[in-house]
Amino acid sequence: MxxxxxxxxxxxxxxxxxxxxxxxxxxxxxxxxxxxxxxxKHPGAVAVLALVEDKMLVVEQYRKPLERSQIEIPAGKLDQGEALETAARRELEEETGYHGGEWKHISSFYTSPGFADEIVHLYLAENLTQGQARPDEDEFLTCELITLEQAQQLIREQRISDAKTIMAVYAWQLYRLTGQIGG
Incomplete structure (x- = not known):
């Protein structure tokens, strides 16, 4: 024990x-x-740091618990029995239309272990092909590409304020400095 x-x-x-x-x-x-x-209890989620020509793909959507719009990396919950990378690829394509490319697991982390078992699996996706987004029927969002400097400014302005996106921005910054990401 x-x-x-x-x-x-x-x-x-x-x-x-x-x-x-x-x-x-x-x-x-x-x-x-x-x-x-x-x-x-939560089934877990995936999130994607998608890089397109040294810009990060983000979505903006309204978050009812916060009563405001947020800028975040593409993410979503796991379906029962779904493989992690499969879920990450599905979420990226549904929310942004981007698909294919090279994928690498960066890290997995618990969002609020004091009261929840939700785990988020963060992936890096590069060399993607643009396609048509297919968001869920109750998802209303816009997609854009931003620079690292814009992402850092959005964090300062608290327009990016969720843990998964902040973690992705810091992972991206480290990746640019060292050429290494994840484990």
Whole structure:
């Protein structure tokens, strides 16, 4: 047993939606005491740092939880049983029309491990071919190419403010400096 491990005593489902579910677990702490943990379950997601002629492909869309538009890299949730790179390719093509190219896994990271199990798998895509976007019927977005300097300015302005896109910008900056990305 890990010295910090919390043992689940019981788990109560609270909500099951199309994308997430919420459960409340009663756990035994390492001290022997008990506590309650609210946990959001998520199927996981993919995100793509797509580079086209040294510009990053981004989409702008309205994010209801923030009550504003955001500029982000293309991303989306995994379908059950879907391979990670397959999902990344699908999301990029649906949102932007770009496809093909060379792909490399950069990193996988948890978005909010204090209350959610969502993991995002970040990919680099280069040497892409432009095609026709096919966003989901409830997705309204625009697509554009931006420079690293524009991305950095958008971060300062908080028009880019989500972790996956900020991480992609920093990975891109490192890639430009070292020629290396991901592991």
């Amino acid at each position: 890990n010295k910090f491990e919390e043992i689940t005593i019981s788990s109560e489902p609270i909500f099951k939606g199309k994308i997430i579910s919420l459960q409340v677990d009663q756990v035994q702490l390492p001290s022997g005491e008990t506590a309650s943990r609210e946990i959001v």
